[in-house]
Amino acid sequence: MYLTNLTDEQWQLYYVQYLKLHVISRPRNYPLREIVNGILYITKTGCQWRMLPSDFAPWSSVYGYFRAWKLSGVWDKALTLFRETYRVQSGKDARPTAAIIDAQSVKTTGSGRQRGFDAGKKVKGRKRHIAVDTMGNLLAVYVHSAGIQDRRGVLGYS
Helix, strand or coil: CCCCCCCHHHHHHHHHHCHHHHCCCCCCCCCHHHHHHHHHHHHHHCCCHHHCCCCCCCHHHHHHHHHHHHHHCHHHHHHHHHHHHHHHHCCCCCCCCCEEEEEEEEECCCCCCCCEEECCCCEEEEEEEEEEECCCCEEEEEEEECCCCHHHHCCCCC
16 A cells, blocks of 8 residues: 555546546556556556556556556646645635746756746756645646747646
């Protein structure tokens, strides 16, 4: 059991209300809950896919589901579901009326996607813009070249 594992209540919310409609229709060798818990472990710890502990399904299976769900928008919709549920349980409206936006430029190597130069920070690499609601719940993340100005980056331009 890991701190990143979904509780029974969280799993019911996620699976019954949403994931059940978006499962891959081929036979599975591993329970979906084990796959989701593996993905949550990776995103929380930041470890490499191949370093996923053996308590979870093999990394290649976990990554396969992650990629398929990412490309189909399942993660964005799940994030919205959890955020809105948490806000309502906290006595707030499901949809936030205010957001907090921040940017961070980080150095990167020459490999990978586009990179640029952030003249304000004197950094060559990538920049991420993150928006959260007033409760700290994630609303959006954009990663792009560090050369993108903040006024364009907050709109999600790359």
